[in-house]
Amino acid sequence: MRRSRWAGALALAGAVTALGAGPAQAQGYRYWSFWDGAGGTWAYATQGPATLRPADGAVAGFRFTVSAESSAVDRPRAAADFGKLCSGTPQKSGTKRVGVVVDFGSAADAPDGERPPRERTACARVPEDASAGEALAAVAKPLRYDAQGLLCGVAGYPETGCAEQVSGSGTSEPKASGKPSAGADGDGGPSAGLLGGGAAVVVLGAAAVWQARRHRG
Incomplete structure (x- = not known):
């Protein structure tokens, strides 16, 4: 049971990571x-x-x-x-x-x-x-x-x-919501790839919390 919950969390994280990476490749x-x-x-x-x-x-x-x-x-x-x-x-x-x-x-x-x-x-x-x-x-x-x-x-x-x-x-x-990341002080130039990466990190964290709560339950 524990193994299946981990598999579900990782599958969700992987799917969202792919979604987050998509716009960085298609948009600039x-x-x-x-x-x-x-x-x-x-x-x-x-x-x-x-x-x-x-x-x-x-x-x-x-x-x-x-x-x-x-x-x-x-x-x-x-x-x-x-x-x-x-x-x-x-x-x-x-x-x-x-x-x-x-x-x-x-x-x-x-x-x-x-x-x-x-x-x-x-x-x-x-x-x-x-x-x-x-x-x-x-x-x-x-x-x-x-x-x-x-x-x-x-x-x-x-x-x-x-x-x-x-x-x-x-x-x-x-x-997109908020300004794209632009380097050390904000005026060097945007880096759109960081947008998708940041979103993926946030959802990876959410997946981990979800898994932990299911485990406690």
Whole structure:
């Protein structure tokens, strides 16, 4: 009897885990991803642009994209080459230079009725304590953020919207309840896969409680 109750609990947990994983595979989010170009190689940033404070010689990349997992996000297409980006910007006391790459993404990732601008690269000269977001603002205004500090628009693109959920067909849908997880401080970019995983963990816990109560009964 005990074995059958355990089997029932595990079957329920497995079914819900599969349900939770489904949306992560079929749906993504349209958003601005943030990249750290340290060492000349793009890596998905572990902090958001509002808190990351790059040193002189750093490169910050921003790519508009549609993705369900941070591990599968398209990188900026321009190289993270500080020497090329800032070759004409000499050092100056009290400031730092940050190479900035803004990749507006592909037409396939653009919201309905909008067309991505051409890629933009620049060298931002900013105060020594400036964040990556401030470096971006120095070369790609206007920026648009939502109430939670999530980067929604760069240089006016896109005109509206912020981290909309996108179905497999590429059409926008209303956001799921709550904001998708976005990294350390909430403005690095959503990770839709965490939504399904979180739901599965909650139901796994519920299945365990159900089994324990049946056992006591």
